[in-house]
Amino acid sequence: MSRTAGGLALTVPPSGNAPGYVVDVTTAQLELSTRRSGTSVLATAAGDTGALRFRLGGSWQHATRVTGWTWRGGTLTLTADTTADGATVEARLTPSADRYSLDWNVKGAVPDRLGLAYDLKSAGHWYGHGEAETPQGGPGTDQPWPLDSGEVVHPSFSPSSYDMIDPFWYTSSATGLRVDTGHVMDVSINGGMDGIGRFDIESADPYKATVFVESTPLEVYRDYVGIVGKPARSDATYEQYAKPVWNSWAQFYTHVDQARLLDYAQDLHDNGLSGHTLQLDDKWESDYGNMTFDAKAYPDPRAMSDKIHQLGFDFGLWVTLWINLDSDQYRYAADHGYLLKDAGDTTKPCTVTWWNGTAGIVDLGNPEAKAWYVGRLGKLMSSYDIDGLKFDTRFFDDKCAPHEGYQPTDYQRLGAELADRFDLQGVGIRVHWDSTAHRAGFVTRQVDKGTGWNSLRASVTQNLAISTIGYPFVTTDMIGGSSSEPPPSKQVLVRWAQSAALQPLMYSSTSPVDTIDVTTGKKVTYDRQTIDLYRKAIARHERLAPYIWDQVRQTVKTGDPIMRPLFFDFPRDTAAYTITDEWMLGPAVLAALQLTDRATRTVHLPPGIWYDVNHGTVIHGPRTLPAYPAPLGVTPAFVNLRAQGAAKALRALRGADDPVPLALKTPSP
Template identity: 50%
Template sequence: MMRRLKPVLATVGMVLAGCAVAATTSSRATSLESTATESLLSVGASRAAPAFEVAIQRSPFRLVTRQHGKTVLQTTAAEPAAIDFDTASGLVGTTNVRDVTWQDGAVSIEVDTTDPGRRVRVRLAPEDDGYRLTAHVLGETQAKLDWVALHYDMPASGHWYGHGETKTRNGGPYTEQAWPLDRPGELGGRPLDTAFAPASYNMVEPFWFTQSSAGFVMHTTQLMTVSMGAYQDKVAGFAVHDTESLDASVFVGHTPRDVFGNYVALAGKPAESDATDVQYEKTVWNSWGQFYADVTQKDFLDWAQKIHEADIPSHTVSLDDGWMSHYGDFTFNEKFPEPKVMSDRIHAMGYHFGLWVTLWINLDADNYQLATNRGYLLKSKDDANVPCTVTWWNGKAGIVDLANPEARAWYLGELHALERNLGVDGFKFDTRFFDERCAPYTPDLTMRDYQRLGADMARGFDLQGMGIRTHWTGAQRDGFVIRQIDKGTGWDSLRSSVTQNLALATVGYPFLATDMIGGSLDQPPPSKQVLVRWAQVAAAMPVLYSSTSPRGYDEETVRLYREAVQLHGRLLPYILRQKDRAIAEGEPMMKPLFFEFPHDAAAYEITDEWLLGDSLLAAPVVADAKARHVHLPEGTWFDVTQRRTLRGPTDLRDYPADLDTLPLFVRMGTRDEAALMNAFQ
C-alpha cells in the first residue's frame, strides 16, 4: 500500500546560465506517495501542460517520467548509473535510494553510491512546464571532481532531437549530421562532443527533446561532454565538467512542439532579424568556396563580373580569407595591390562589398606585438602575465579580449577604418570570441558572457546576410542569421545541410542559411548536379548564401541556378511573414514535419523534407537521382510541379524530378494559400 505524504503547491525560482530569469510559480496540484520499491511524484495538469508523474525507483536508483501511464523520459539505472562522477580514485555511480522526503516544495532524495564515503542528493521541484532536477555530490572530497554526469535511456523516449550541430567521429558536423540524434549520421557517426560549451565553434545548445513530448535543458556555462549513444549504445550521457552539481529543467508537453516552446520561453525569441529585406530576397556571394585562401584581386573581380553578367539576383560580394598581410593585421597583402579600386568596382556593379575578419591575431602579425604590449589579448590560464596562445586552422594566435574596453575600442577602430577608407559595407566575422584554454578578463565572466560580448560587437555592423555563429541558451534573442558550419561538396554534405538546419531551427534559431551553396571545406568543386540541387534546397530556406559560380559550368547550370534564386525572390512576401512570426512567437521559419503533424509517425524519421512556414512543404532531390519518395501528411496539398491537388496522408513513390524540378507542395486551407498560389503562377 502506498503511503501518501502530502499534496502541495510548489513555488520555484530559476536561474539561467548565470543571468536572472523571472521566477516560475507552479500552482499544479502535487502529491508524493511511497512504497517499499518506489516513490511516486504526481503533478496535476496546468493550463498549458499535461499532468505527469515521476517514479523514483529505489533499487537501483532511477527516475522514470510518465504521461498518461506511458514512459516519456527515463534515466538509466546501472552500467551506467543514473548519475555518476569522476574522482581521483575512479568512477563513482549512484546505487540505491536511502531516503525520500518532501522539503520546501520539492522532493529530496538521498542516494548511496559505489563509494561508501559519498552520496548524491537529488531534488525534484515541480514547475509549470515540468520539474527542476538538481543533484549534488556529498561527502568528503579530497580533490575537485572532474565532472558529474546524468544518463538517459534513449529508446524509452522514441526519437531524440535538439543539440544543434553534431560532432561525430565520422565527419560531423562537416559532412554528416546525426538527426534524429538516436540514429547515427549518414557516415555512421554518433554524436560525441567532448568540448560541448558556449565557446565551441560548433552551434550547440544544452537542450534536447524527444518524440514522446519530453525534454530538458542543462543550466550551465561550463564545458560539457555529450554522448548520444557514442560511448554506450542507446545511452545519452551529459557530463558537466569542473563541478560537483547538476542542474536541469525537465519539460513535459502535449507535443514535441510544446517542449520546443518551453525552451524558447526560457531562452528567448529573437527581438529582430539582423538581415534586411533585400538580404532575404537575393543572395550574397562570398569568395571562400570559389577560391579558398588562394584568391587574388584580379580573380575576385573576374569572378564578380561573371556573376553579374549571369544576372543572378544578388546583393553583396564578399571577400573571404586570403587578403590580410598577416592574420590580425588589417592591411592587404601583395595579391591586392589596389583594394579601394576593388571596392569601387564591386559598388559600380550595384553590389555591397564585404570583408572576412577575425579576432585572432597570429604571432607573426605586426598587431600581435602591439596588442601584447597594450594588454589587448586574452591571458593564459596558467600565467596571467602572458597572452593565451591558441592553435587554429591558420596557425598560432592570440585573441582580442572583447571584455577589455580598450581592446574592444581598438578592434572596432580597425574595422571602422576599413569602412571609412575603403568603402567596406560590412563584415563576415569568423572564428570564436573566446577559447576555454584562456582566462576571462575578470574572474566573474563566463564563456557565455563572451558570446554576448561578441554578439554586441557584431550588432554594430552589417553582417550582409551571413550572420555570425553565436549560441547557447539566450543567444536566440539576438536574431542573427546563422550560417551553419562548413560543408563538403558532395551529396552527403548536401543532405547534412538540410538536417543540420532542421536541428538548428528546433533549438531556437529561425534565421538560417546552409553553408555556401555547393559546399566548401577545401574540397574540389561540386558536380553540376550537386550545385544545382543545393541551389534548389536553399531556395526553400530562409536565406541564400553563395560562392561557387555556376559560370564555371554550362549554360544550363547558370539558368537553373538563376531560376532557384528567382524562385526564392518570388517567395519573399511569404518568407518575410515567417520572419515576422519568428520575432513575434519564436516559431521556426523552417521546421520538421512533426512540428505540425505530431501524430504522423512517419514524420519523425523524414530527414529530407521540411515545412517553410506552415504552408509550404519542400521535398528537394538530395541524391544523384531523377526521382524521389515524397510523404505528404494529412490535409489537402497542391502539387506545384504537376499542377494537381492531393489528399494526405499519402506517399508518392518515385515522384519524377529531373534536374530542373524542385518538388514543392502548398498546404491548402491555410491563410497563406492564396499568396503562395500567386507566387507559383
C-alpha cells in the same frame, strides 16, 4: 507525493494547456521515470551505467540505493548511497505544471565530472543539440536526424566551441532536457550504438537540469525559448532574405586577389546571377590581424570596392579577432593588454592554433581592447567603402582566462554585442549558448561542409537541428560546400541551390559559371544548364521573399522556427519523425528536395490538402508518393492549402500570373 511498491511517485495533475505527468523514483537504485497519461515518456539509464553518475579518480561511479527523502516547500529531496566509498548523492526535484527541475551534487568526495544518463528508447527519438560531432564525419559531412539514428560523440561540447550548439535536447515523446551550465560538457548520444544518452559536465558544481513534459515537441521547444529568449528582431534585412550573398571562399579559398575577385563579380553580373552582396573572404590582409590589404594582391582596394558597387553589389569583408604572432599588430596588442590571457599563466597572452597559424585573441572583456578593435574596423570600412562584415573564428577559447569579472560564457554575449554594431550581410555569425545570442536575431550559418551528396544532406538536417534549438534564421554552408575538396559536381551544385531556395536565406560562393579546383589549381567550367538552373533557383527564392518575410515577422512575435521538421506542424503523423529530406518552410510550404543523384524520390505528405506545385494537382494527405519524378530541373514542393500564407506561397512557387487553384478559393467546410 506518494509511496509506491518500487519507491515514490511525484504527481503533477493536468492544468491549463499542460498535460500533467508523474515522476516515478525507484529507490532500490536511484532511477527516474517520467509518465504522461500512464505511458513512460522519459527514463534514466538503468544498471551499471547509472542515472546520476560522477567521475572520481578517473573512474565512473553512480548513485545507488535511496537512503532518505523529504517533501518540503514543493521540493522532493533525495539522498542516496553511491558506488564510491564515503560518497553520497543529494538530489532535488522541484515540479511545476509542464516541467520539473532536477539538481544534484555529490557529498563526501570531489569528482571532476557529473552526469545524467538516459535510456534513449524510453523517449522515442531525440533531437536538438545543434551541430553534432560524430564518428561518421559530423558536423561537416554527417548530421544524424533524429540524433539516435546515428552516433553523436561530442567531448568538447562547450560555450566557446566553434560548433553552433546549445545544451538542449527534445524527443518525439514531447519531453525535453535542458542542462543549465557554463562548463564544458561531454555529450554522447548512442555512442557505439549503445542506446544511451550521456550528458556529462566537466565540473564538480551542482548539476542543474530542467526536464520538460508537454503534449507536442513544438510545445517543448516553446518552453525552452521561453527560458533563453526569442529574437527581438531579425538582423538581416528583407533584401538579404530575398537575394543571395556571394562569398569568395569556396570559389578561391586563399588563392584570391583583386583581379580574380573582380572577374568573379563580373561573371555573376553578366550571367544574371543576382545577389545583394559580394564578400571578400579570407586572405586579403597583409598578415592576419593587421587590417591592411596585401598591396601585391590588392593594388587598389578602393577601386575594387567601387567596381563591385557599380556592378550592383554591396561589398563585404571577412574579419577575425585573432591576431597572428607574425602580425605587426600582435606586439602592440600584447603590450597594451588587449589580448586574452593564458588560463595557466595569466602573466602572458593566450595563444591558439588555427587554420592560418598561431594567434592571440582580442579580449572583448577589456573595454580598451574592444574600443581599439572597433576603431580599427571603422577606419577600414570608411577607407574602402565596405558595407558589412563576416566575423569568423571564436570570441573565446577554453585555453584562455576570461577578463576579470567575466565568465567564459560571457564572451558569447560580448561577441554578439560587438557583431550587432555591424551589418552581417545575411551570412550571420556563430554565437550560441547565451540568451543574448538568441535574442539578437542573427542569421546563423553552418560549419563548413564538404562538396558531396552527404554534405548536402547534412546541411538540411543540420538546419533542422539549429533552428529547433532557438536560432530560427538559418542558412546552409555555402551552396555547393567547401572544405578544400574538389568543386561540387553539376548535380550537387544545382540541387544545393534548389534546396537553399526553399530555406530562409541563400549563401552562395561556388559560381555556376566556373570555379577553381583547389586540389589541382585547374579551372572547372560548368555548362549553360547549370547557370540557368541556378539562376532559376535564385528567382524562385526571390519570389518567395514576401512569404518568407511574413515568417520572419511571425518568428519575432512567437520564436517559432521558420524552417522546421514536419512533426512540428503535424505531431500526430508518426512517419514525420524520421524523415530526413523534407521540411516545412513556414506553415504553408513543404519542401521535398531531391538530395541524391536519383531522378525519383519518395515523398510523404502529412494530413491536409496539398497542392503539388510541379503537377498542378491537389492531393489529400496523409499520403506517400513512392516514385515522385524529380529530374535535375524539378524541385518538388507542395503547398498546404489550408495553412496561413498559402495564397502568397502558391503565387510565388507557381509564378505570379498563374491562376489560384479552385481548391484554394473554396472555403473550408
